[in-house]
């Protein structure tokens with residue numbers, strides 16, 4: 001069985017660890033590989049490599065760093081098909097969705113190609129008499145990225161393109177559930193001309209993470225994953241004096257107003273709830289419908305569309321499925337137990353995905369799209385992040401109650417409103433407590449040149465990922481104030497001892 005190793009100092013590095021974690025193809029349910037769970041010496045080797053590469057890389061001109069990003073972008077484009085297949089085979093998402101994830105990561109690489117401009121700093125002439133002031137945006141040193149299973153390409157690329165382009169070195173700790181892609185990215189960065197040691201991959205679990213969080217040579221930590229781990233990472237990294245951004249879980253609501261275009265809303269909601277089997281941090285898992293009429297119409301439309309959905313492997317000959325499997329057998333069992341609890345607590349289960357069997361893939365981790373109506377705020381399926389293809393509909397009497405419900409949720413990642421009324425949409429955008437808001441847009445993921453991040457317990461730390469926040473996160477500002485005495489140019493140095501006279 002193939003073992004996925006590490007990438008340290010420009011080469012695949014064989015670990016001596018005897019701990020491994022199985023990697024599955026979720027569509028077939030078969031173990032295809034194993035990944036090494038690295039030990040302390042692997043982790044320290046990566047830190048040493050990244051620290052040694054920092055002086056040279058940080059002094060490399062931004063233009064040269066940008067050219068490596070351009071070359072990396074070209075390699076990503078020419079290898080897209082291969083990368084999407086790797087993602088689909090380990091994560092389970094359908095091929096076109098895997099291609100979409102690579103594109104969203106690639107857009108951050110494109111943004112990082114503009115680093116000579118983005119890292120210019122500011123300059124003010126004559127801040128005092130004969131005094132000028134300018135700022136330098138200097139790299140931090142060794143930066144770390146710890147990433148979740150659900151976007152093995154995009155989430156690492158939210159981080160390292162900007163970290164590297166600004167002159168930092170980087171250690172990526174990918175999810176142990178779908179680790180293969182990280183080594184492909186490392187190989188392509190090397191082919192693009194990145195010097196050895198600038199980008200490293202260490203596979204593993206909490207043991208690796210804890211060493212990275214406490215080692216004084218690591219300057220900054222970017223994390224994306226579930227809220228309890230995000231909070232732990234933020235608190236621990238901060239206690240060691242490191243800069244940290246930790247993005248956590250979500251429970252994204254949309255508010256369906258009675259005046260909404262219900263067909264348009266249903267088309268948007270179906271993809272946002274069930275795309276990628278609901279394993280997206282921006283998945284829409286809750287519809288808050290204002291009034292019974294809007295709720296009934298939406299549910300009728302959703303049920304008809306669910307009937308037509310095809311569920312199966314992410315890669316198939318012929319027409320693509322709408323939805324693939326979830327990532328592991330444990331995750332499937334967890335999602336099914338949430339559905340059990342929802343039923344027990346009295347929510348109305350309109351469509352039940354638990355019994356789905358995909359012919360030819362009987363051992364795959366498939367769950368059909370699941371729809372609950374009459375969900376109440378005190379129910380477990382409302383309160384907890386399920387991270388699967390389960391959509392809950394809650395009914396409220398008016399806009400105000402809907403907004404209050406959304407604002408009292410512990411998470412505040414993304415949200416959306418469906419309405420034809422501009423004033424309501426504007427009021428919602430201003431008042432809702434969430435980091436990313438869509439108006440008739442179900443998954444309002446900001447583009448690479450904006451910044452991505454939620455509010456409340458969906459993020460820990462002040463700076464979001466990519467866009468201008470990304471550049472700020474990976475640089476520290478230094479402000480230089482300069483005065484040059486005029487004596488050399490103006491004075492006659494042959495006569496320095498005589499009294500100056502006009």
Ligand code: NAD
Pocket residue numbers: 146147148149150151155173174175176204205206209210224225226227229230247248249250280281385387413454458
């Ligand atoms: P996870 O928190 O289980 O794992 C994320 C990373 O943390 C992995 O690399 C894992 O190895 C590591 N990790 C796990 N337990 C750890 C521990 N005890 N100590 C140290 N490190 C640990 O998350 P996941 O299941 O891989 O991903 C799904 C979660 O990620 C969902 O909650 C989802 O909402 C969230 N997510 C959030 C965003 C966002 O932008 N806010 C984006 C993608 C995913």
